Amino acid sequence: MTTNNPTLVAQTYRPVLKTKIALPLFTCPVSAGFPSPAEDYVEGKLDLNQYLIKHPVATFFVRVTGDSMIGSGIHSGDLLIVDRSLEAKNNKVIIAVVDGELLVKRLRIQKKQIMLVADNPEYPSLVIQGEMNFEVWGVVTNVIHPL
């Protein structure tokens, strides 16, 4: 007499298809030869924002109209990078508010006298007097000029 010994199935399992596991993809082929000599020197890319903008929160872009700053290479239509967090020191190009208007000028501080000067001999300098409404809006750090 032979005993029938069936294989019993105690439990069944179904594959779980919902979970995903991300595996790294090696873009560098695994070669049996020499590894790429550049591999250890990858340092990311150069970012112009990082180069031009030190304080993103305080930095604004302003468009120029007029040619009174042409001597500093600032042309009409150019884009200025303006950092409001910087201190406006003597000789800096600034955005000034004079009587409610935004102006691009070079700041001159001489013997407590504040002057806004143009970098174009055709335009006069503006001496800030007591009754004028004057405020520094921001310091110009760069000019972007298409060629």
Place this chain on the structure above:
Amino acid sequence: MIVALVDCNNFYVSCERVFQPKLWGKPVVVLSNNDGCVVARSPEVKALGVAMGVPFFKIAPLVREHDIQVFSSNYALYGDLSNRVMTTLEQFSPEVEIYSIDEAFINLSNFAQMNLSDYAISIKETVRQWTGIPVSIGIGPSKVLAKVATEVAKKIKLGVYHLESAEQADEILSKMPVRDIWGIGSRLNKWLNTQGILTALQFKQANEGLIQKKMGVVGQRLLLELKGYSCLPIEVMPNPKQETCVSRSFAKPVTNLGELKEAITLYLSRAAEKIRNQKQRANILIVFIRSSIYAEQPVSRSLAITLPTASNYTPELLAHALGSLETIYLPNYEYKKAGVILSGLQPESIRQCNLFETERDWQSQEKLIAVVDQINRKYGAETLTFGIVGKKQSWRMRSENRSWRFTTKWDELPLAKAGYWN
């Protein structure tokens, strides 16, 4: 705990003034979406007695008489400047809670050894210099008292007020109407008044049992906070949104269903896009249409439905929304406003399938809508829309007086003159 509340002064008006310095000292108002009501007033306008939220047409004569400068809301600008203000604040304390577009709580507990008024002044000056936005700062031992201190700060020239002692607090609270306490709404105010509680100080000294019975644990916390015990922590992580609403008034009354469908389609698409950006799905969809409250035959209709499965897929939501609209629409009424609310929001990571639904192709739906979102992000909102929104959109209100989006559009940057002044 030591908490500071930083509150931007007349925020929307100040944003306009940053790039249009001519507006300093002039009366300025900003209107709500679609130029309906006043949502921000410069101090000059407040002095003329213009209340918050009044419909614009009611102040039209005043606008002419005093040459009030009127702006439509420019949320691209306000959002950008708000971000800049909040980020600037983060350098002053590791714990900053962004409470609203123009308010933030800062935990200053670790700075107790410093002169906090001086610290607050340096915060105020830095925010003003970096972003151009003037702020007022109130400091107190709890959030509720910081808010009280801010009300004082707004009224003094320094713009900064530190509430240091209970005596100081009581003096201020004795002059403050109870409705000005943070969290006391108009209904509660009425009830409190019937109980003989008129000032904030009377509220603070009120019978605890009475307040607790009426207001529950919220009232209890409020009392403790007023007494200088901090119960409301600084919440650094924002709570996920529970609801998203997109609604607008029409430029002219709309009576026909076709035009209402166009509007609902547009609002629904926008609302669905919003919750996709927040990686959420909605369980509840509400559609509403209503006439002006000033209409001869006022009508207000709405319908809330529970969706068979939580969704953020525009075509699916749209089918339900348009179905709801057809249900609530009554002909021959003049509708002035419509809207869509997506509620019962849950994270995208939760996915429940409907018992009665056959397997659906989630993946291709997600891919399709992601492409739509990408295109609209790259080429501007509403580049790709659902056909039903129509091309004419004569119902659509325009923002007539919006200033330039000075910080978010290349062709709308502020102009600086290199030339003669004036």
